[in-house]
Amino acid sequence: MTDATTADARLRRAFHASGPHRTLHAKGTYASGTFTAAPRSAELGIAAHLQGSPVPVLVRFSNGSGNPKSPDKAPDVRGMSVSFRTETGATDLLGQTAPRFPVKDPGKFVEMTEAVAAHSKPWKLAAFLARNPSVLGPLAANAKAGAIKPPKSFAEATYYPVHAYAWIAPDGSRRWVRYIWRPVDAAAAATPTGANWLVEELATRLSAGPARWDLEVSVASESDDPHDPTSQWKPVETFIAGTLSVDATAPDPEADGSIIVFDPTRIIPGIELSNDPILLFRAAAYSASASHRA
Numbered sequence: 001m002t003d004a005t006t007a008d009a010r011l012r013r014a015f016h017a018s019g020p021h022r023t024l025h026a027k028g029t030y031a032s033g034t035f036t037a038a039p040r041s042a043e044l045g046i047a048a049h050l051q052g053s054p055v056p057v058l059v060r061f062s063n064g065s066g067n068p069k070s071p072d073k074a075p076d077v078r079g080m081s082v083s084f085r086t087e088t089g090a091t092d093l094l095g096q097t098a099p100r101f102p103v104k105d106p107g108k109f110v111e112m113t114e115a116v117a118a119h120s121k122p123w124k125l126a127a128f129l130a131r132n133p134s135v136l137g138p139l140a141a142n143a144k145a146g147a148i149k150p151p152k153s154f155a156e157a158t159y160y161p162v163h164a165y166a167w168i169a170p171d172g173s174r175r176w177v178r179y180i181w182r183p184v185d186a187a188a189a190a191t192p193t194g195a196n197w198l199v200e201e202l203a204t205r206l207s208a209g210p211a212r213w214d215l216e217v218s219v220a221s222e223s224d225d226p227h228d229p230t231s232q233w234k235p236v237e238t239f240i241a242g243t244l245s246v247d248a249t250a251p252d253p254e255a256d257g258s259i260i261v262f263d264p265t266r267i268i269p270g271i272e273l274s275n276d277p278i279l280l281f282r283a284a285a286y287s288a289s290a291s292h293r294a
């Protein structure tokens with residue numbers, strides 16, 4: 001185990017970071033749109049964004065690296081962070097392109113990121129893998145899913161928010177769910193050119209029409225573990241909970257000195273957190289990262 005300040009310092013060192021930017025997912029771009037829930041969501045959840053009226057969202061697409069100048073052709077996970085701005089407050093869902101999270105201890109995540117970032121010292125990753133053989137299965141599954149293969153567009157990627165959350169239903173019953181954002185009818189992108197292709201391509205694409213994702217929800221069975229981000233589930237139900245429409249690029253809301261943090265523990269009435277140690281660590285880690293932008 002580690003603490004958030006130490007984790008932040010180690011992650012910044014791994015990417016030789018010194019500027020006022022995010023410690024991870026340093027390079028990104030903002031967009032706006034709406035999320036509209038499908039009827040099954042309101043049957044299973046009372047949270048405001050699940051009721052079916054379009055809810056405004058702020059979205060940030062990113063490269064996973066802690067280097068804000070990381071070229072888009074570099075192998076890396078990509079992120080899509082969505083903040084649902086409901087009448088009862090904001091709730092955030094942060095997804096990235098890796099379907100399986102490989103570790104359940106935040107310290108191990110830091111160690112793994114250090115090993116992956118040390119490109120010029122490939123033995124560091126080999127040594128990490130030798131010490132932690134349980135990560136091999138998830139990393140192989142992520143490679144198979146193309147998690148770090150550079151996409152031609154942020155709009156063609158599938159994003160996995162990883163953690164389980166509880167939904168409270170109108171009758172007071174409680175279900176653990178996990179999410180996947182699946183792209184809908186993403187038109188093929190042109191051949192990438194240049195270091196900032198993904199941001200430029202998104203702007204061109206959105207000027208011609210929205211990019212859309214379905215939110216796929218899996219409901220845990222009794223035997224599924226919601227508190228372990230590495231657990232694999234045998235869900236009792238999987239359904240489309242709604243559709244995200246990303247309509248336009250948005251000006252950088254941090255340009256005036258404001259700080260925007262997408263926080264996976266930011267919830268509203270009707271949603272509850274698990275005891276997942278990775279999820280619970282992230283709030284403090286993201287605050288430590290935000291302190292560099294203060």
Ligand code: HEM
Nearest residue numbers: 022023024025060079081094095096106109161285289290
């Ligand atoms: C212990 C585990 C983790 C640590 C220490 C960590 C650390 C960080 C940090 C420091 C940031 C920058 C936050 C900011 O400055 O606002 C960040 C951003 C991000 N992380 Fe994580 N992370 C972890 C796990 C995950 C997981 C499991 C996911 C998968 C869904 C994820 C997805 C993202 C995304 C999408 C962003 C970009 C947020 C934005 O656009 O502002 N992270 N992470």
